[in-house]
Amino acid sequence: MSELLKTPLHDLHVKLGARMVGFAGYAMPVQYPAGVMAEHLHTRAHAGLFDVSHMGQVRLDGAAPGALAAALETLIPQDVRALGVNRQRYGFLTAPDGGILDDLMFANRGDHLFVVVNAACKVADIAHMRAALPAGIAVTELADRALLALQGPAAENVLAALDPAARDMRFMDLRDLTLAGLPVWASRSGYTGEDGYEISVPAADAAALAEALLAHPDVAPIGLGARDSLRLEAGLCLYGQDMDTATTPAEAALGWAIQKARRTGGARAGGFPGADTILAQLDGGTDRLRVGLRPQSRAPMRTGVPLFAESEGGVQVGEITSGGFGPTLGAPVAMGYVPPTLAQPGTQIFGELRGKRLPLEVSTLPFVPNRFKR
Amino acid sequence: MKFTEEHEWLRPEDDVIVVGITQHAATQLGDIVFVELPEVGTEVTKDDEVVVIESVKAASDILAPLDGEIVEINEALPDNPALVNEDPQGEAWFFKIRPSEPQQMDEYMDEAGYLALIS
Known part of the structure; x- marks a missing residue:
């Protein structure tokens, strides 16, 4: 080590x-x-x-702005070309099977793109970008x-x-x-x-x-x-926990981050890894969805707690991927994956904690309202 | 007063032993947000998991330090888990146990031994 x-x-x-x-x-x-x-x-x-200096700060340049944006669009399902100068967007690198390699923030800096990626993924992300982006585009980690x-x-x-x-x-x-x-x-x-x-x-x-x-x-x-x-x-995903290579954007309820231009019928529909799967799921649904969960007792329910539709018996229907105590709410909060039939806010489901099934209520996200200056 | 390696304190009170966690443990655990106590009348064996406490960071089990019967629990804790951070070696006791094998107390450290353990 x-x-x-x-x-x-x-x-x-x-x-x-x-x-x-x-x-x-x-x-x-x-x-x-x-x-x-x-x-x-x-x-x-x-x-x-x-x-948050552990996160990867990456600069992409070496092509005209349009070409640079078009190149990044081959790796992420976001609309990069419509992003104005000095504007930033949330996005994610996708895999050919529709899974998520990492989530990121990218910004149009005029003559280059500035990308921030997760610490645990940065080595792999940079290697992936270098291998997959056209020759001539420089991928530089701003390690200083x-x-x-x-x-x-x-x-x-x-x-x-x-x-x-x-x-x-x-x-x-x-x-x-x-x-x-x-x-x-x-x-x-x-x-x-x-x-x-x-x-x-x-x-x-x-x-x-x-x-x-x-x-x-x-x-x-x-x-x-x-x-x-x-x-x-705030209902925000943690990569490696709430989504990873085994979850798709639609499953992770991240469809909001895929702009119209890249969706079915859009001006530049598809053209990113996993587009067939990801767009089909955005159009037709998935077998599971990330939802907010409010445990109904005081006991926090954390990552890995299995979820059930019934208070006893039945098969496991999902799992908590993030959970703990929400200090602002003064109550436990969690996120996890459930089938679409159980994803409606207000639905009662159960989590098995220390051998006991305890009720949770499916909740809208975020738990605490955003206060962004839009 | 005796102390366990699991960072519990044991204070004899008449024929029962009052059990809680040490200041050191409370500090290490951080903000306590949940306490689940056993039912009064429960017969426990040493090392049974009798209490669950959860901090903002993680869940921990408190083990029964002795064989015996739980004769009283601190009803204030489930509604006010933060008391464990405020006064772990006083107000925030967890339960009282009537030991069936009182000599098990002899296995535990005195305060000097405990302070040496955590230093």
């Missing part, structure tokens, strides 16, 4: 008293002394600063950059105090900013359901930027523990 990698903020995490754990090959802060619950609630009420997320209702004021241009951005805009004298680019996006920003900064400047943000009284450092409970309450 090789040594864990360190992000540029490692020393700062240690100084702040973080409990460090291994995650996707990196030493990452799972929580600070405040603890997961307080960090979660702080983010929803004020602003939280997250180190850190990525910070500032999330929560106070994020706009915190960032605008450093660069007023931050206030003019709307959800999914990307912009070059100067924060505390440091050149960065930031998108108005995140993984918490809150308004906020994701900030790409040269690694050498990352600690100085983090300290400048933490100097604001509304900002607290937030670990991976709260990042997970925040994204779960």
Whole structure:
């Protein structure tokens, strides 16, 4: 087992008293002394600063903008060509069988595309892009950059105090900013359901930027523990858990992220790996669907809990893929896969926990309303 | 007061033993969000899983430290699991057990031994 990698903020995490754990090959802060619950609630009420430097930041260039967008469209089912300059979109790399290789954010930067992929997948994603994109397109990992997320209702004021241009951005805009004298680019996006920003900064400047943000009284450092409970309450998928190579976009209820132009009857329908399967499922349905689940007792139901239609007997109909306690709701929340016949919000199903079948109610997602600045 | 390697504390009170988890354990577990206690009257054997506690991070089992009968449970905990973080070695006791083999207490550490274990 090789040594864990360190992000540029490692020393700062240690100084702040973080409990460090291994995650996707990196030493990452799972929580600070405040603890997961307080960090979660702080983010929803004020602003939280997250180190997400383990994620892969990738630049695609080497072709004219149209050709570059067309090339990426061969790997993902999203509409890249219609994406305006300095706009960002959510997407995913698909496999020939319709499975999901990874989910990602991609942005049109005019002369290049900027892509952010999951830490655990970044080596494979980059190799896949290099192998599959036309010769001439350069796939460059921006390994000399850190990525910070500032999330929560106070994020706009915190960032605008450093660069007023931050206030003019709307959800999914990307912009070059100067924060505390440091050149960065930031998108108005995140993984918490809150308004906020994701900030790409040269690694050498990352600690100085983090300290400048933490100097604001509304900002607290937030670990991976709260990042997970925040994204779960926001109904957002975690790759490797809520979707993977064995789940398709339609099964994962990610059809909203596949724009019209790439769907059946669209201007550029198909043309991405697994298109036949994925489009057929978007049109005709699937055998299972990702849904939100609200356990009806206080007991959290976590990943792997088997789901049943009945309180006793019967065969397993699905499984929880993410679950835990939602601090904002003060109650357990979960996501999992069920057959379409059980996917209607309000449907009661059962999860088997420690040998007992406990009721859950199928719920709409997100559990906590999004507060994006659209 | 005695301590187990499973981070439980055992406090004799008349003819019963009061059981809870240590401050160290509560800190390690993080914010407790769920506690499931056994029923009063349950006969347990040492190392039976008698309590389930869940933090925001994970579920943990608390094992019966002794053979005996559960004679009282802390009714306040299921409705207020956070009490375990606030006062683990006081208000947030889990259950009282009437031991059938009281000499099993001798197997456990005193406070100095426990502090050495976690240091």
